């Protein structure tokens with residue numbers, strides 16, 4: 055049935071009006087019409103669309119809650135990493151940040167920079183991709199490199215336009231911001247949940263993050279969520295202004311909601327004044343914030359400053375003083391970490407601080423413990439700053455009970471009884487037991503199976519402890535020898551979970567060089583370093599062969615890290631473990647290091663895509679290749695440089711083989727790009 059032109063026009067007009075009112079209501083906070091009028095327009099459109107289903111478009115304002123529940127989250131690889139922010143907890147730290155920026159920019163120490171100052175919203179970061187102005191993808195931040203696909207859920211958030219307004223937006227525009235639950239909505243939601251005997255949220259941040267990670271979009275739709283954009287990610291096919299504040303203003307004109315408290319200020323003193331002002335008004339704001347963020351406004355300066363590890367040098371979060379509570383110390387214990395580090399931990403009488411119940415607090419190291427002189431029975435101030443692990447801020451000496459004793463560093467490891475040693479000039483005391491120490495073994499293994507390492511789903515800390523206790527796991531390689539039967543026979547393990555675990559172990563065997571390097575638990579080698587090293591060398595053999603000097607040539611790698619890497623690979627037993635891992639089928643893509651090119655990693659290369667790729671659709675793969683300067687064509691010829699092949703690849707793969715063209719996987723494509 056064709057839809058009469060007049061009806062089509064009517065629907066378009068209703069949509070335009072509704073979008074306009076959404077913009078006035080959400081983006082400008084200045085509604086033009088009463089809610090009843092808005093509802094009337096919406097109902098009218100719904101009736102029309104029901105009568106003429108052919109009229110329904112995915113970006114129609116009626117389509118927010120239409121999607122059916124999904125069974126699992128897909129993953130989204132961020133084309134530009136989603137970074138985090140460095141923190142300043144004092145004026146001094148803020149001045150230090152400012153001074154470092156001036157030095158790097160080679161500006162006079164008295165120069166005043168223009169800063170964009172904004173509240174630091176306490177919610178969950180999201181990435182929203184608009185293609186030709188239409189919302190096509192929503193993702194969580196995840197680990198900054200890969201997030202979860204939450205498109206179905208972000209579509210239900212009224213503050214997020216399904217389509218951009220006006221003109222002039224880039225063809226591809228990634229908007230980044232914070233989804234949060236306003237205080238009032240949070241309270242109302244919890245009141246209702248309590249009345250219904252359902253679970254309540256501990257704080258608005260958890261509420262936002264939890265709501266975004268629902269499989270059923272109807273649940274997300276029922277949560278009072280809001281969003282403010284605070285930056286852009288990928289932009290293609292269009293230009294944006296040259297300062298942060300102008301970009302944010304421009305986003306607002308396209309209908310994206312941005313924070314009304316944002317300001318442009320000159321100089322660090324003005325930043326501090328902003329901080330004080332927002333701090334005073336914090337309790338009157340409609341949403342939770344945990345500080346403010348200052349960003350150097352000029353994009354040219356931002357580019358010059360760049361990043362350190364995962365945080366930009368051009369922005370910093372200035373945190374509000376941590377939230378604090380009083381409680382009692384019940385005992386002080388010593389934990390042994392993955393590298394043998396002995397950490398004193400205070401067990402506390404449970405106390406509610408900053409939205410969570412705290413029953414343990416780290417004392418960092420023995421010096422810190424002695425400096426604060428925390429004793430069993432003491433009344434202490436527990437501090438929990440944002441998402442930082444709880445710590446003991448101070449002891450109330452006036453409340454110290456009689457006959458307490460100073461806590462001493464144990465001479466022997468509490469787990470394996472080996473000597474505890476402390477190197478000259480080191481604050482950290484360590485158990486010398488190495489992998490003989492069950493605690494170190496268990497912690498290394500927990501690290502190995504963790505999500506950002508080999509990611510063996512369902513392989514929890516309890517299971518590791520259990521298997522270490524019966525001496526079944528000594529090195530990570532032993533994991534791959536576990537059988538269904540022996541798992542089944544463990545306490546608290548059924549047939550089904552055992553078989554799930556076996557599947558997960560099998561699945562984890564396909565990994566990447568970066569994940570493997572991180573998983574090995576080499577001291578000082580974190581995720582970012584592992585990724586840089588993997589990208590730089592492409593092959594494990596190259597990493598193993600690299601000298602300390604060569605290693606130091608990599609971004610992120612200083613003399614200490616280089617020495618740690620070198621001594622790790624100098625140990626024969628470490629190489630044995632890696633060889634065994636490979637024997638059991640652990641594998642990763644290797645590639646030749648690619649020469650850097652400033653114009654794009656894939657510049658001048660022609661690709662043909664065939665088959666089903668593990669995580670990217672073919673369109674995404676095409677975008678990805680193009681965004682790095684490569685070309686994608688439809689058929690394989692002698693001019694093709696690479697054939698990107700997934701599962702069920704057909705004749706193109708055969709042709710590639712015939713013409714001896716290099717066939718690569720999705721993982722190899724990524725390595726190709728990241729290694730430049």
Ligand code: IVH
Nearest residue numbers: 137138139172173174175179232284347366
């Ligand atoms: S900018 C490169 N601005 O804080 C800088 N982040 O610690 C990227 N956040 O994951 C972030 N309010 O979720 C920025 N006005 C604001 C923010 C903000 C809250 C969150 C965000 C990010 C985290 C970084």
